[in-house]
Amino acid sequence: MLTARELRVLDSGELEDKLRELKETLFNLRFQHATGQLDNPMKIKEARRDIARVCTVMTEREFAIHAEAFEAAEEYVAMEEPEELAVTEEEELADEEELAIEAEPVETEEQLEEEVEEELRDL
Numbered sequence: 001m002l003t004a005r006e007l008r009v010l011d012s013g014e015l016e017d018k019l020r021e022l023k024e025t026l027f028n029l030r031f032q033h034a035t036g037q038l039d040n041p042m043k044i045k046e047a048r049r050d051i052a053r054v055c056t057v058m059t060e061r062e063f064a065i066h067a068e069a070f071e072a073a074e075e076y077v078a079m080e081e082p083e084e085l086a087v088t089e090e091e092e093l094a095d096e097e098e099l100a101i102e103a104e105p106v107e108t109e110e111q112l113e114e115e116v117e118e119e120l121r122d123l
Contacts, residue, residue: 002050007057019054022047 007015026047032038 004053015058022051
């Protein structure tokens with residue numbers, strides 16, 4: 001049985017080799033179990049768990065790489081915007097007020113029905 005500590009010491013190539021080896025072992029154990037030659041069926045369970053441990057360590061490394069990239073992106077975004085592109089709060093409020101003024105009032109169903117009736121009368 002492998003431990004996660006033992007696996008974390010290995011490099012990526014060794015982990016892939018270990019995973020391939022464990023999958024072959026699991027295949028052979030299943031084959032032995034199907035033919036009735038396997039003495040201890042718990043070996044299948046142990047092999048599956050070892051495979052899961054290797055996959056977990058590999059995934060941890062992937063996320064560590066992604067985490068580093070994410071942190072670098074956050075640092076880039078955290079850099080200050082150039083002054084010409086920076087929008088002040090006053091400008092944002094002014095834009096919102098302009099949008100509020102330009103917006104037309106929403107008609108209710110009754111108003112829409114009245115308009116439709118007027119148009120039908122005109123026809």
